[in-house]
Amino acid sequence: MQTLDKYVINGGVALHGEVEISGAKNAAVAIIPAALLVEGVCRIENIPQISDADTLLSILAELGAKVSFVNQSTIEIDCTEARYQDAPYELMRKIRASYYLIGSMLGRFGSAKTTMPGGCNFGVRPIDQHIKGMTALGAEVNIKNGFVYADALDGRLHGTRIYLDKVSVGATMNIMIAAVLASGRTIIENAAREPHIVDLANFLNSMGADVRGAGTDTIKVNGVEKLHGGSYTIIPDQIEAGTYMVAAAATGGEVLIKNVIPKHLECISAKLRETGTIVQEYEDSVLVKGASTLRRANLKTMPYPGFPTDMQPQMGVLMCLANGTSVINEGIYDNRFKYVNELRKMGAEIQVDGRIAVVEGGRRLTGALVQACDLRAGAAMVIAGMCAAGRTEIEDINYIERGYENLVGKLQALGADIQVIREPEPTEYNEKIVAII
Numbered sequence: 260m261q262t263l264d265k266y267v268i269n270g271g272v273a274l275h276g277e278v279e280i281s282g283a284k285n286a287a288v289a290i291i292p293a294a295l296l297v298e299g300v301c302r303i304e305n306i307p308q309i310s311d312a313d314t315l316l317s318i319l320a321e322l323g324a325k326v327s328f329v330n331q332s333t334i335e336i337d338c339t340e341a342r343y344q345d346a347p348y349e350l351m352r353k354i355r356a357s358y359y360l361i362g363s364m365l366g367r368f369g370s371a372k373t374t375m376p377g378g379c380n381f382g383v384r385p386i387d388q389h390i391k392g393m394t395a396l397g398a399e400v401n402i403k404n405g406f407v408y409a410d411a412l413d414g415r416l417h418g419t420r421i422y423l424d425k426v427s428v429g430a431t432m433n434i435m436i437a438a439v440l441a442s443g444r445t446i447i448e449n450a451a452r453e454p455h456i457v458d459l460a461n462f463l464n465s466m467g468a469d470v471r472g473a474g475t476d477t478i479k480v481n482g483v484e485k486l487h488g489g490s491y492t493i494i495p496d497q498i499e500a501g502t503y504m505v506a507a508a509a510t511g512g513e514v515l516i517k518n519v520i521p522k523h524l525e526c527i528s529a530k531l532r533e534t535g536t537i538v539q540e541y542e543d544s545v546l547v548k549g550a551s552t553l554r555r556a557n558l559k560t561m562p563y564p565g566f567p568t569d570m571q572p573q574m575g576v577l578m579c580l581a582n583g584t585s586v587i588n589e590g591i592y593d594n595r596f597k598y599v600n601e602l603r604k605m606g607a608e609i610q611v612d613g614r615i616a617v618v619e620g621g622r623r624l625t626g627a628l629v630q631a632c633d634l635r636a637g638a639a640m641v642i643a644g645m646c647a648a649g650r651t652e653i654e655d656i657n658y659i660e661r662g663y664e665n666l667v668g669k670l671q672a673l674g675a676d677i678q679v680i681r682e683p684e685p686t687e688y689n690e691k692i693v694a695i696i
C-alpha cells in the first residue's frame with residue numbers, strides 16, 4: 260500500500276562514525292517460510308526488523324505457527340501445529356518472497372496455494388524455473404486467477420536431478436526448501452551461489468536437513484523424514500553493508516561498518532577502490548574513507564560472486580559524482596534503471612539504452628522532490644539526497660522500509676540530516692481530507 264510518509268534530507272553532510280549491519284533480508288525472507296518445514300521450535304537470531312520479514316511472520320501465524328519475539332532481533336517460530344489452509348492473499352501479494360511458501364507448503368503439506376509474487380517491479384520477473392523445479396519433484400503446478408496451485412501427485416515430493424536454465428536465487432532456494440522433506444536425493448545444477456543460499460542451507464542443516472554443496476553451482480539435498488527444532492543466527496546483510504559503504508564514499512566521509520562478512524563485500528570493495536575510495540577490511544568490519552576526488556568506473560551486474568544488481572542504483576549515484584564517463588551494464592534485470600528519471604530531477608546526466616546506462620560524471624546534484632521507485636532505487640535516492648545541495652524529499656518510502664532496518668536512525672547517528680515525516684493513519688475523517696486534497 261502506498262503511504263504519504265516521506266524522508267526529508269538536507270544534503271551536504273559527510274557521514275562519520277560507526278554503523279552496525281542487521282541480518283540479511285534475502286536470507287531471512289527464505290528462512291522464515293522454511294521454518295514451516297520444522298516440527299519444533301526454531302530460534303532465529305539476527306532477524307532484520309523490516310516489513311518484508313514482518314509480513315512473512317504474519318503469514319506463518321495465519322497458517323497456525325506460534326511466533327514470539329525473544330527480543331527485537333530474535334524470534335521463536337513453532338510450526339508444529341501449522342495446518343494446510345489458504346494463506347492470506349493481501350499479505351502474500353505484497354512481497355516477492357511469498358514464492359518460498361510454494362516450496363515450504365509443498366514440502367510440509369504436499370499442497371500449496373499462493374498468490375503470484377509481488378515485490379519490486381524491474382520488468383518481467385517470471386517464476387518458470389521455480390515451477391520447473393516443483394514439477395520435476397513430482398508436483399502438478401497450475402496458475403489460475405493470479406494464484407499458484409501446487410500439489411504433490413502422490414502426497415509427497417520425490418528427489419530428482421534439476422538443471423536450472425537460468426541462474427536464479429529464488430528458484431535455487433525454493434527447490435532446496437521443497438526437496439528437504441522429499442524422498443531420495445535432489446541435485447540442483449546451475450544453482451545460484453549467493454551468500455544467502457549458503458545461509459539457508461546452514462539453517463536447514465541445523466534443523467536436521469542434509470543439504471550439501473551450497474555456495475557452488477551443484478547442490479545436493481538428501482531428503483529426510485522430519486526436521487527438528489534448533490537455533491540459528493542469520494548472516495549480516497551484504498547489500499545493507501554495501502549501501503553504507505557507497506554512502507560513506509559518496510558523501511566523502513569515513514565510516515566503520517560493523518558486523519559484516521568482508522568476503523561477501525569483496526566485489527563492492529574492489530569497485531569502490533577503482534573510484535579512489537579507501538576500503539580497509541578487518542575481521543568482521545570494513546572501514547570506508549571517501550576520496551577527495553572520485554574517479555569513474557564501469558560496472559556490470561552479475562550473479563554472485565559478480566557485482567550484485569541490488570547495489571547498481573546506489574553505484575549509479577556515485578558515478579554521477581565521479582570525474583569522467585562511466586558505463587553501467589545491468590546483467591540481471593530488463594528494467595532496473597527507473598531511478599534514473601528521479602536522479603535527472605536532481606541534475607544527473609545519464610543516458611539509458613536497454614540494459615546499458617552511460618553516466619556523465621562530475622555533476623553537482625541539487626535537492627528535489629523524488630520517488631523511491633523500488634527498494635534499492637529508494638536507497639540510491641537517499642544517498643543522492645545526502646550528497647545534493649539543499650533539500651530533498653523522497654516519497655514512497657514504504658519500498659525502502661521493506662528492506663532496510665532503521666535506515667533513518669542509523670544515518671542520523673552518522674551525522675546525516677534526515678528526518679522521516681509520517682502521515683497519521685487514515686481515519687474516516689482524515690481519509691476524506693486526503694481525498695479532498
Ligand code: EPU
Pocket residue numbers: 284285288355356379383384385386387388389390425426427428429430451568569591592593634635662
Ligand atoms: N528468472 C527467470 N525465471 C525464474 C526466476 C528468475 O527468468 O523462474 C530471471 C529473473 O527475471 C531475473 C534473473 O532470472 O532476470 C534472476 O532472478 P532471481 O530469481 O535470481 O531473482 P529473485 O529470486 O526474484 C532475488 C532477490 C532480489 C535480487 C535477486 C538477484 C529475494 C526476495 N529477492 O530475487 O532482491 O535482486 O535475487 O540477486 O531474495 C532486493 O533485495 O532489492 C531484490 C530485488
